[in-house]
Amino acid sequence: MNAHESITAAIRAANARGEPALVAYLTAGFPSRERFLEDLRQVAEGADVVEIGVPFSDPMADGVTIQRSSRVALSQGVSLGWILGELERMTPRPRAPLLLMSYLNPLLAFGADRLAETARRAGVGGFIVPDLPFDEGEPMRAAFAARGLALVRMVTPVTQPERLRRICADSQGFVYAVTMTGTTGKHVAVPQEVTQYLDAVRALSPVPVCAGFGIRGREQLERLRGHVDGVVIGSALVETLERGADPAAWLRGLRNAER
Amino acid sequence: MSSSTEHADALAELIAGRIPDARGRFGPFGGRYVPETLIPALDRLEEGVREHLRAPSFQQELAAELSSWVGRPTALTFAGRLSGRWGAKIWLKREDLAHTGAHKINNALGQALLARRLGARRIVAETGAGQHGVASAAACARLGLPCTVYMGAVDMERQAPNVGRMRLLGATVVPVTGGDATLRAAIDEALRDWVSDPLETYYLLGSAVGPHPYPYLVRELQAVIGREARAQIREKTGALPEAVIACVGGGSNSIGMFHAFVPDRDVEIIGVEAGGKGPALGDNAATISHGRPGVLHGTYSLLLQDADGQVQETQSVSAGLDYSGVGPEHAFLAHIGRVRYESAGDQEALDAVRTLCETEGILPALESAHALAGAKRWAERHPGGTVVVCLSGRGDKDMPTLQRTLLKGDQ
Numbered sequence A: 001m002n003a004h005e006s007i008t009a010a011i012r013a014a015n016a017r018g019e020p021a022l023v024a025y026l027t028a029g030f031p032s033r034e035r036f037l038e039d040l041r042q043v044a045e046g047a048d049v050v051e052i053g054v055p056f057s058d059p060m061a062d063g064v065t066i067q068r069s070s071r072v073a074l075s076q077g078v079s080l081g082w083i084l085g086e087l088e089r090m091t092p093r094p095r096a097p098l099l100l101m102s103y104l105n106p107l108l109a110f111g112a113d114r115l116a117e118t119a120r121r122a123g124v125g126g127f128i129v130p131d132l133p134f135d136e137g138e139p140m141r142a143a144f145a146a147r148g149l150a151l152v153r154m155v156t157p158v159t160q161p162e163r164l165r166r167i168c169a170d171s172q173g174f175v176y177a178v179t180m181t182g183t184t185g186k187h188v189a190v191p192q193e194v195t196q197y198l199d200a201v202r203a204l205s206p207v208p209v210c211a212g213f214g215i216r217g218r219e220q221l222e223r224l225r226g227h228v229d230g231v232v233i234g235s236a237l238v239e240t241l242e243r244g245a246d247p248a249a250w251l252r253g254l255r256n257a258e259r
Numbered sequence B: 001m002s003s004s005t006e007h008a009d010a011l012a013e014l015i016a017g018r019i020p021d022a023r024g025r026f027g028p029f030g031g032r033y034v035p036e037t038l039i040p041a042l043d044r045l046e047e048g049v050r051e052h053l054r055a056p057s058f059q060q061e062l063a064a065e066l067s068s069w070v071g072r073p074t075a076l077t078f079a080g081r082l083s084g085r086w087g088a089k090i091w092l093k094r095e096d097l098a099h100t101g102a103h104k105i106n107n108a109l110g111q112a113l114l115a116r117r118l119g120a121r122r123i124v125a126e127t128g129a130g131q132h133g134v135a136s137a138a139a140c141a142r143l144g145l146p147c148t149v150y151m152g153a154v155d156m157e158r159q160a161p162n163v164g165r166m167r168l169l170g171a172t173v174v175p176v177t178g179g180d181a182t183l184r185a186a187i188d189e190a191l192r193d194w195v196s197d198p199l200e201t202y203y204l205l206g207s208a209v210g211p212h213p214y215p216y217l218v219r220e221l222q223a224v225i226g227r228e229a230r231a232q233i234r235e236k237t238g239a240l241p242e243a244v245i246a247c248v249g250g251g252s253n254s255i256g257m258f259h260a261f262v263p264d265r266d267v268e269i270i271g272v273e274a275g276g277k278g279p280a281l282g283d284n285a286a287t288i289s290h291g292r293p294g295v296l297h298g299t300y301s302l303l304l305q306d307a308d309g310q311v312q313e314t315q316s317v318s319a320g321l322d323y324s325g326v327g328p329e330h331a332f333l334a335h336i337g338r339v340r341y342e343s344a345g346d347q348e349a350l351d352a353v354r355t356l357c358e359t360e361g362i363l364p365a366l367e368s369a370h371a372l373a374g375a376k377r378w379a380e381r382h383p384g385g386t387v388v389v390c391l392s393g394r395g396d397k398d399m400p401t402l403q404r405t406l407l408k409g410d411q
Ligand SMILES: Cc1ncc(COP(=O)(O)O)c(C=O)c1O
Pocket: B102, B103, B104, B128, B129, B130, B131, B132, B206, B207, B208, B247, B248, B249, B250, B251, B252, B253, B254, B319, B320, B321, B365, B367, B368, B392, B393, B394
């Protein structure tokens, strides 16, 4: 199975259990660089897919929580190279597939081909790149495709229908449906427009659809049920780690509430 | 094909008006690296630019405002005493005389007029030196549009006079304490605001940076500087100058000055970046001299960054040049060798402020003083030559910095 197929499979497996998949985000090396692999292991226990955030100096799509986690991680010397090195030496690797979420510039600085090769060796299944819109995919897309790695594409409530169709057709692993116009870390109310938009994305997409941005708790998960194949939990989980709470238990708490 | 032929071809394409291309590329540079959420807004802006920018009704409206409200054309002043001191014939294109005191108004007014035609409900802008913020606030007041300006906390302190001006002009000024608390962080924050309301908010970007179509749009709105200067110098001297010089922060006054002269192959074009305290990474803002290609704020250009692709903080006495990126057209002009970029340090710029005050009775902006420092060096190499310098703005805003530097010890 290709790396990107294993991501799709993990989401479908959660759906087969009758629940939306949990895609859990943490910023690598936050709150502590030393605890990264341990935090990752715990998050992976409670999640179906894990997104590992590569900190960047200018996180323009992120709200205050991920701005803060990125700044702290950078100040502790976390880099893409360090993250990949840690993942490569991690044994055993988590069962949940891993994605890297990174702004484009650190990826460019690493080099597309070298990145794809190093990521594959480190057990990374694919990438989410918030400042890489559909039309600017190369050369990353080709380098990832050559190694079976996913480039997970994003769609938003303002994406026009024809573009939506093309993005869904191109996305691998899943389609990341941004719930709202805005940065990460807010609280989205999930009104009917949002569920209608998610239904429309799902009708078009050959791969699973996961909703993200602003999803923090049980009530929102309930409202999204039936309209998505998975949800991405970001800032709320980062805040959980920051408080020193057990992330696996926190994620399990979300799940139990789903029933 | 040799690279010099490639470069000549690229220059011919630029002169023929085919650059940027349909995807917003200046050779390898430019493009659109933004969250998907902003794509419809950029598409609409691009369509708006295509529909309005060259339309006679828009051009008439803009020309009338530039003349009666901004005070264009700005003068081209022969700097006689300065020429005597530095040894070349120095002409100053007086953008400091434009309304609100800098070239920034050319772009702010043009984009505000465009925003109104596009039905924008509110305007957001970023500012470094505060000049773009003041220009945006003024243009929005003139057109009756609400305006929010993001400004780094460090810049609010060193450009304090401009903060008060923006507020008087009705803008909401939002301090940005994240990141480096200067222009780069202010752009990050303005982009976050725009992402939250991409369809009704208009982002009035203040330099020739950012995703397509901004670098093109800003160039077109600033090109009036070079068009006027070229006609004025020919009228006054009967010839083109041997060189034109401008300072480069994001690159708007410089691209505006250079654009009309790019086809004049005998005219040497020089951009001067902020050399800050010195050449080490983090000590300057000389992006073209010291940067590597990368993506910041939506465009692929040169960038001051570390080996991991993290954007570097910069250092310059001048807030308006204190930026880690540079417009993609400048990266392109450097790449094809049409423009030479050099840098001038903090002390050279401060010395130039003093010299221009003493010799010509003009207090230049610290940004513009970098261009003057470049002119001084050019004059040493070309005694008796003729050079036009873009005096991009006036220096009143810099009084807090000048008190701490040139006036230190005075009562
Ligand atoms: C007077 C003046 N000159 C130059 C600049 C630099 O910007 P740009 O390179 O876009 O002209 C600024 C920016 O604030 C400015 O205020």
